[in-house]
Amino acid sequence: MLRESLRELDDVVLVHSCPTAEDAIFGAELRALAAARRIHLIERFTTGRGRLTVDDIVAAVPDLAERSAWACGPAPMLDALEQHYRESGMADRLRTERFRAAPVVTGVGGSVTFTRTRTSVHTDGATSVLDAGEAAGVLMPSGCRMGVCFGCVVPLHRGAVRDLRNGDLTTAADSGDGVLVQTCVSAAAGACEIAL
Ligand code: FES
Structure with a gap:
């Protein structure tokens, strides 16, 4: 999504969380974009620090409420984010993508x-x-x-x-x-x- 949309965006903050720096999918590409000042990249490694919380995101992006947000990740994190946006009266500013593929077909197993x-x-x-x-x-x-x-x-x-x-x-x-x-x-x- 970022690759497709970056031409039209000039103020992107990306908060990315995974166990270690080596685990970051597209890590090299994201870090290159950050080095070129095309995005502001905030990386958080969960090994030793625990999982990213809504409070962590709010603290990392102080102007979060003024931004449109796209979030992708495991269900508990997205549930917590959706609750935060709902309770803050800005549910329309958040779009989420669930981390699991939605199965449309079930076979025999x-x-x-x-x-x-x-x-x-x-x-x-x-x-x-x-x-x-x-x-x-x-x-x-x-x-x-x-x-x-x-x-x-x-x-x-x-x-x-x-x-x-x-x-x-x-x-x-x-x-x-x-x-x-x-x-x-x-x-x-x-x-x-x-x-x-
Ligand atoms: S884990 Fe990414 S395609 Fe399966």
């Missing part, structure tokens, strides 16, 4: 086996492979969790997954297929094996 960690879980057709893996304790690569950044892409070893956004099936007959899937927007469609 099935067992997901993570071959390297030898972990297997049974999932329903609405649970992403990313969520299923994390719930089972598998260290899953991830980023935006909404199908944008491709930070969660891993090889599908065998079986089928369904894209939660449009229902498209991706299948792999053998581990040599080289098929990759975005785990944050894919759910098992029958038994499948993920190379993690």
